[in-house]
């Protein structure tokens with residue numbers, strides 16, 4: 001199995017993808033280039049292909065579009081000259097003249113190897129092939145059970161995969177005769193039990209080997225789901241993972257979808273519990289003076305340098321990107337701090353803003369400084385776990401307010417950082 005991306009890598013890549021997705025091309029032209037190079041791609045070959053594309057672009061009917069495409073390809077070509085070979089997981093490049101009128105360039109080293117070479121020139125950036133890699137590690141099992149059917153699915157992030165539907169044989173279901181009607185009544189209880197047993201066995205088969213299974217949510221329209229939960233039809237290891245039992249109206253795949261919608265809060269609570277535990281662990285180490293806790297920006301950075309950090313806890317509140325905004329027409333410039341989560345919105349808003357000095361609509365982001373990403377990269381280099389902690393829990397808010405939002409759990413005790 002390939003190494004899965006850490007939650008931090010996912011977190012940051014999600015932001016990049018959101019930013020790319022929110023970009024529009026200059027005047028809606030087909031001039032945004034998305035280039036995916038899998039591991040082992042020859043840089044000279046790609047460069048050759050881009051030179052050919054650039055030649056073709058000269059023939060594009062709209063002069064403005066042709067120029068924009070040529071500018072994008074030239075920009076990529078000049079950067080490829082600086083690269084000896086593509087990184088081990090490949091490289092995805094997004095480049096083109098956006099709404100801002102500027103040629104923007106973004107290169108992303110994906111957390112998992114890219115599988116194929118893709119070149120697209122369109123009015124938007126094609127991030128969908130990277131998005132495939134963004135799958136959350138954590139999985140949840142969903143089971144919808146009623147008296148005669150059961151549906152099973154896995155939920156990973158927002159991605160739902162239906163695994164199986166089980167329908168128990170109920171004699172006379174389609175029959176009209178009174179005799180079969182009586183037969184059903186006689187056998188109903190027994191059949192219901194058999195059905196729940198079968199549902200339990202199916203769940204064991206489907207879920208027991210799932211390593212990253214964080215929890216199971218069970219739903220159904222009636223009593224059957226409660227019998228299923230209370231009757232211990234599930235293997236104990238799965239039984240322990242039940243995080244909720246919900247009333248829902250539908251069965252089958254429709255029921256699964258309804259259950260997924262209604263579980264949002266439950267699943268969020270699982271993450272909150274994890275976050276609480278992480279901060280509590282830090283507070284415990286600090287309280288017992290074990291030397292295994294570090295806080296303070298300088299101290300934490302020092303611990304990373306020493307390779308001593310096991311887990312880095314970063315408050316989401318600290319995820320602020322500093323952007324230098326300049327006007328392309330005059331000398332105006334300002335520095336703004338924008339929350340990581342809001343950065344994509346900020347960038348698209350900027351396009352509609354006018355320079356406060358000269359009134360020109362050509363404000364652009366000259367450079368950005370992403371502290372969390374920089375610290376995260378350093379921590380990743382020493383294979384530390386990096387956890388982004390929200391302030392939605394009391395512990396998360398303590399982390400931010402009392403400890404500056406950046407602390408570390410250490411691999412070995414250090415007393416004088």
Ligand SMILES: [Zn+2]
Pocket residue numbers: 327328329330331332355356357358359360
């Ligand atoms: Zn200006």
